[in-house]
Amino acid sequence: MDLDAITEYSALHPKPSGLILQYGTAGFRTKAEHLDHVMFRMGLLAVLRSKQTKSTIGVMVTASHNPEEDNGVKLVDPLGEMLAPSWEEHATCLANAEEQDMPRVLMDISVKAAVNLQQDAFIVIGRDTRPTSEKLSQSVIDGVTVLEGQFHDYGLVTTPQLHYMVYCRNTSGQYGEATLEGYYQKLSKAFMELTKKTLCSEDEYRSLKVDCANGIGALKLKEMEHYVSQGLSVQLFNDGTKGKLNHLCGADFVKSHQKPPQGMEMKSNERCCSFDGDADRIVYHYLDVDGHFHLIDGDKIATLISSFLKELLLEIGESLNIGVVQTAYANGSSTRYLEEVMKVPVYCTKTGVKHLHHKAQEFDIGVYFEANGHGTVLFSKAAETKIRQLTKELEDERRKAAAKMLENVIDLFNQAAGDAISDMLVIEAILMLKDLSIQQWDALYMDLPNRQLKVKVADRQVISTTDAERQVVTPPGLQEAINDLVKKYKLSRAFVRPSGTEDVVRVYAEADSQENADSLARAVSLAVFQLAGGVGETP
Ligand code: 16G
Numbered sequence: 001m002d003l004d005a006i007t008e009y010s011a012l013h014p015k016p017s018g019l020i021l022q023y024g025t026a027g028f029r030t031k032a033e034h035l036d037h038v039m040f041r042m043g044l045l046a047v048l049r050s051k052q053t054k055s056t057i058g059v060m061v062t063a064s065h066n067p068e069e070d071n072g073v074k075l076v077d078p079l080g081e082m083l084a085p086s087w088e089e090h091a092t093c094l095a096n097a098e099e100q101d102m103p104r105v106l107m108d109i110s111v112k113a114a115v116n117l118q119q120d121a122f123i124v125i126g127r128d129t130r131p132t133s134e135k136l137s138q139s140v141i142d143g144v145t146v147l148e149g150q151f152h153d154y155g156l157v158t159t160p161q162l163h164y165m166v167y168c169r170n171t172s173g174q175y176g177e178a179t180l181e182g183y184y185q186k187l188s189k190a191f192m193e194l195t196k197k198t199l200c201s202e203d204e205y206r207s208l209k210v211d212c213a214n215g216i217g218a219l220k221l222k223e224m225e226h227y228v229s230q231g232l233s234v235q236l237f238n239d240g241t242k243g244k245l246n247h248l249c250g251a252d253f254v255k256s257h258q259k260p261p262q263g264m265e266m267k268s269n270e271r272c273c274s275f276d277g278d279a280d281r282i283v284y285h286y287l288d289v290d291g292h293f294h295l296i297d298g299d300k301i302a303t304l305i306s307s308f309l310k311e312l313l314l315e316i317g318e319s320l321n322i323g324v325v326q327t328a329y330a331n332g333s334s335t336r337y338l339e340e341v342m343k344v345p346v347y348c349t350k351t352g353v354k355h356l357h358h359k360a361q362e363f364d365i366g367v368y369f370e371a372n373g374h375g376t377v378l379f380s381k382a383a384e385t386k387i388r389q390l391t392k393e394l395e396d397e398r399r400k401a402a403a404k405m406l407e408n409v410i411d412l413f414n415q416a417a418g419d420a421i422s423d424m425l426v427i428e429a430i431l432m433l434k435d436l437s438i439q440q441w442d443a444l445y446m447d448l449p450n451r452q453l454k455v456k457v458a459d460r461q462v463i464s465t466t467d468a469e470r471q472v473v474t475p476p477g478l479q480e481a482i483n484d485l486v487k488k489y490k491l492s493r494a495f496v497r498p499s500g501t502e503d504v505v506r507v508y509a510e511a512d513s514q515e516n517a518d519s520l521a522r523a524v525s526l527a528v529f530q531l532a533g534g535v536g537e538t539p
């Protein structure tokens, strides 16, 4: 390592002294003006990680659903997964080292992690459409080059597209070709094959309105449009030509406000969906004939997909196990429906994709979705091999056709990360194949009314949780208080957890009516405020 060169280049990306940031649930995220040094240093760190794993590492510049002024960065590990936890700690140390200490901290990490500095390094870089992303991704490249890493800059891509590139490159092209063309080809081929025999020919079924949150999803859907145009026509809204990124639109807005996005013309019963700013989340929605808004969130997406997969498995008669992974935010009705009606096992993990992804890897077929629309389906290597073998060997036409469909589904899901584009194509294919309208899908079960609130406290880390964040451990007395409040309502449930992305404590409550869910959420917020050091206005 040429420490002089590192010191010299680092001075061009100086750290504002005293600034402390944390590699959170999905990387660093804050106001873009505070991130230049972080980007440079993540370029350095990516090189070390690449040398250590002898693999291509990804660096994505995005702040997802955050406001346009924010930005962020996250590293993508060799198989497209989120960065390993021990390296999250290295990332935090490196980002927070004061200017003069930085080269030493970098050396320490390479020693601790037993990095062979002679090893080659290769980094792929991507960015979203934020005005600050281009310059910040240049700072990442500066970091990569000063450590003599090789790189490829994919420029504007969705977060899941970058995960896909990393995965392809580390599996010698077996997973797909590491280009945008390769991504579109792979997905569209699987989609067209899966839907080619659909009986439904009515045009209305094949057209979908997409709210792109004024983000990268719009550009990439435009690029992909002609690949799938025979099977699906997408109409793009909030495509970034006028509005502000994530402002009053996009998956996060729609889910958290339970309202239609602005800038989208919705007629009654039309199928609509919303992406978030970096296109790794999707939720569906529609207006009914009375003009009421209906949200179809990640839980209902998981239900649709797992019932489809279960039917295919029954058809081919193979005993591959299937599991659904959710978080505490999953609506109680969805969990009940999955367990009691569909008879599939459901597991709960902590919030954050990496936790769900990890759990889903335990099954032959692991379906994971957060209620907020983040998720995918993972097939184990063994299950994939089995299915591909069946498509070749089966003689019974029906069973063979089912196996073939499963094979298309494997190719259609982005196995490296939750992906709004890939999820959208799977959902559209299932709706076509089953000839389901959005209302019929919505009617699978009724969501329990729920409410989410935020509480400001002096230090949110005073709240610690267990049981996949469903129970509070500290501060003492808070869980007992929540238990007492929950008892006062029917079909009720509530939990609180410190946010991993914002300086707040999040409160979730559900109950038999909206009024009761609201009132329970308010009462729990008050308990948090009183027992966990609330600041500002009393909730
Ligand atoms: C991040 C996570 C998302 C999670 C959210 C929770 C990834 C890629 N994203 O956006 O999965 O739902 O954080 O935010 O892991 P919170 O901790 O502020 O509630």
Ligand code: MG
Binding pocket: 064, 065, 276, 277, 278, 279, 280, 281
């Ligand atoms: Mg996102």
